[in-house]
Amino acid sequence: MIFQDPRAHTNPVRRIGDFMTEALRTNLAVPAAQARAKAVDMLAQVGIEDGARRLRQYPHQLSGGMLQRVMIAAALLTGPRLMLADEPTTALDVTTQAEVMAILDDLRREFGLTMLFITHDLELAAAICDRTAVMYAGQIVEIRSSMLLHDDPLHPYTAALAGARPDIAQTARRLRAIPGRPLSAFEALPAECAFAPRCPHARDVCRAAVPGPLEIGGGMSRCARAHDLRGRLGAVADG
Numbered sequence: 001m002i003f004q005d006p007r008a009h010t011n012p013v014r015r016i017g018d019f020m021t022e023a024l025r026t027n028l029a030v031p032a033a034q035a036r037a038k039a040v041d042m043l044a045q046v047g048i049e050d051g052a053r054r055l056r057q058y059p060h061q062l063s064g065g066m067l068q069r070v071m072i073a074a075a076l077l078t079g080p081r082l083m084l085a086d087e088p089t090t091a092l093d094v095t096t097q098a099e100v101m102a103i104l105d106d107l108r109r110e111f112g113l114t115m116l117f118i119t120h121d122l123e124l125a126a127a128i129c130d131r132t133a134v135m136y137a138g139q140i141v142e143i144r145s146s147m148l149l150h151d152d153p154l155h156p157y158t159a160a161l162a163g164a165r166p167d168i169a170q171t172a173r174r175l176r177a178i179p180g181r182p183l184s185a186f187e188a189l190p191a192e193c194a195f196a197p198r199c200p201h202a203r204d205v206c207r208a209a210v211p212g213p214l215e216i217g218g219g220m221s222r223c224a225r226a227h228d229l230r231g232r233l234g235a236v237a238d239g
Contacts, residue, residue: 136195137188144217
């Protein structure tokens with residue numbers, strides 16, 4: 001697991017070496033010297049030189065980007081097959097974000113890992129993920145190939161998100177906001193689509209029942225009008 005804020009998930013009074021080797025020593029019974037050697041090697045793979053010295057340091061002595069690399073290295077030390085990345089670049093500046101994402105992508109391929117990447121950034125998801133699942137009110141409303149998600153969305157909420165994102169190629173355009181406010185999962189009514197109160201395409205059928213998942217276009221949409229709206233949502237998003 002790679003957490004959003006590395007400083008909140010490292011103990012400020014314990015050294016980096018203790019944090020990195022704890023799982024190896026406690027769960028896998030790896031001898032301390034061997035665990036430290038593996039930690040130094042993994043630090044090198046995420047671009048941190050002089051790993052032996054870094055293991056003796058405390059979290060406050062490392063920058064945010066370097067500490068996030070430590071988190072990545074620690075997550076990989078036990079040889080996982082699935083890596084969960086919970087908005088791992090949110091607390092970092094743009095340049096450091098790019099560096100961390102490049103490291104994650106390279107290591108994912110090198111180690112043959114499956115990665116579940118959680119983010120609010122659709123552009124970043126499209127660049128990193130093979131498939132994207134879009135959630136609204138605690139429920140997955142669309143699953144789609146990331147390459148097709150922007151050009152051919154299958155759910156009005158996905159199209160609305162795409163339409164609301166800034167575009168550096170259009171400096172004069174006013175951002176399109178989604179009307180209303182987002183719902184928490186407990187606020188969603190049990191008898192209608194949770195997005196219906198904010199959706200410009202909502203009809204009576206959308207308010208008659210909670211839509212079930214529909215297989216369409218090689219993906220999934222939880223929209224009662226998915227087949228009717230297929231091919232029209234992308235044009236709306238581009239506005």
